[in-house]
Amino acid sequence: MSNNTPQLTNGEIFTTMREMEHEQLVFCNDKETGLKAIVAIHNTTLGPALGGTRFWNYQNEDEAIIDVLRLSRGMTYKAAISGLNLGGGKAVIIGDSKALTNREPLFRRYGKFVNGLGGRYITAEDVGTSTGDMEYIGMETESVAGKPEQLGGGGDPSPVTAYGVYLGMRAAAKYANGTDSLSGKRVLVQGVGHVGQHLVKHLVQEGATVMIADISEERTSAVAKEFGVEVVSTASIFDTQMDIYAPCALGATINDETIGKLTCNIIAGAANNQLKEEEKHGRALIERGIVYAPDYLINAGGLINCYVELEGYNRERALQKTEIIYQRALEIFAVAASNNITTQAAANRVA
Numbered sequence: 557m558s559n560n561t562p563q564l565t566n567g568e569i570f571t572t573m574r575e576m577e578h579e580q581l582v583f584c585n586d587k588e589t590g591l592k593a594i595v596a597i598h599n600t601t602l603g604p605a606l607g608g609t610r611f612w613n614y615q616n617e618d619e620a621i622i623d624v625l626r627l628s629r630g631m632t633y634k635a636a637i638s639g640l641n642l643g644g645g646k647a648v649i650i651g652d653s654k655a656l657t658n659r660e661p662l663f664r665r666y667g668k669f670v671n672g673l674g675g676r677y678i679t680a681e682d683v684g685t686s687t688g689d690m691e692y693i694g695m696e697t698e699s700v701a702g703k704p705e706q707l708g709g710g711g712d713p714s715p716v717t718a719y720g721v722y723l724g725m726r727a728a729a730k731y732a733n734g735t736d737s738l739s740g741k742r743v744l745v746q747g748v749g750h751v752g753q754h755l756v757k758h759l760v761q762e763g764a765t766v767m768i769a770d771i772s773e774e775r776t777s778a779v780a781k782e783f784g785v786e787v788v789s790t791a792s793i794f795d796t797q798m799d800i801y802a803p804c805a806l807g808a809t810i811n812d813e814t815i816g817k818l819t820c821n822i823i824a825g826a827a828n829n830q831l832k833e834e835e836k837h838g839r840a841l842i843e844r845g846i847v848y849a850p851d852y853l854i855n856a857g858g859l860i861n862c863y864v865e866l867e868g869y870n871r872e873r874a875l876q877k878t879e880i881i882y883q884r885a886l887e888i889f890a891v892a893a894s895n896n897i898t899t900q901a902a903a904n905r906v907a
């Protein structure tokens with residue numbers, strides 16, 4: 557997997573699919589509701605392809621196709637590394653999610669399309685879609701996860717994701733410091749939204765010294781009030797002395813500008829695609845002696861939550877299954893060290 561945005565090779569879909577090793581790309585069009593959706597099934601070797609539906613106002617169709625191909629391939633790796641009997645898939649709906657007020661007709665129509673795939677693709681929430689939308693899809697198909705808890709779904713996966721990130725951080729500490737204890741460690745959590753706030757709770761419970769930063773003052777004051785943690789301005793994140801950096805907001809925060817400033821020896825967070833350039837910045841972290849816990853492994857709790865929902869949801873089982881992340885992270889650190897490759901490359905190899 558690479559962080560560089562893939563392009564349609566020679567502008568051709570089949571050539572690109574062959575290169576990226578996709579099985580199937582499905583275009584769904586509905587005149588009545590205006591639905592324009594694309595489902596990408598990357599690989600079903602381990603099981604049905606599971607991945608969320610992203611509702612996004614793409615500039616053009618090529619951008620949507622590239623995104624769905626890239627995201628679905630990422631899901632194959634994520635499911636494989638988490639030991640789940642799932643393949644990789646993803647879907648995009650082209651349009652402005654916020655502008656869609658009457659959501660039921662479009663999501664029910666979309667649910668019918670997903671149902672037509674006969675179980676080869678299972679959808680879930682992603683950017684621009686919600687548990688409510690999954691409820692509409694669920695009226696038309698069984699191939700959906702991420703439904704509200706009152707409907708037997710797993711509800712918001714963020715607490716499970718945060719637990720996995722916490723375990724991945726502990727594994728990184730074990731590898732870097734010889735002990736997985738985070739007690740007394742200065743941890744900076746960037747982004748205290750759904751996942752970040754739950755991560756803060758685990759860290760505080762363990763006796764870490766937590767600092768938080770978020771562009772939303774509402775979020776920082778709420779989390780600071782609840783957990784009594786220190787707030788750092790977003791502008792001074794990389795000038796702050798810390799042992800562990802936990803990016804839980806957006807991707808590409810580990811880049812040419814930030815790496816030289818980092819004082820931590822561990823990076824472990826929930827954000828996707830944290831390394832701006834996977835190989836280059838992964839190598840730069842090795843040179844600085846910083847252990848990087850691969851993002852798509854340690855944030856896999858959300859996917860594990862969906863998987864458990866398909867079996868009949870049980871939060872305890874979801875948390876228990878998420879514990880695989882600790883051991884898997886240790887394995888990856890060992891593979892990276894013995895082959896002199898980055899932890900991200902080691903994760904790809906293990907997956």
Ligand code: NAD
Pocket residue numbers: 713714717746747748749750751752769770771772775790804805806807826827828855856858
């Ligand atoms: P969220 O939108 O609830 O929270 C993100 C937080 O980051 C918000 O509070 C936002 O104000 C803040 N933020 C945005 N830009 C920022 C910046 N430049 N600096 C500091 N703070 C900033 O999202 P979430 O569900 O908590 O997810 C966090 C990250 O983890 C995302 O990258 C997401 O893709 C990834 N992720 C989430 C899950 C999940 O289960 N929710 C699973 C896997 C991966």
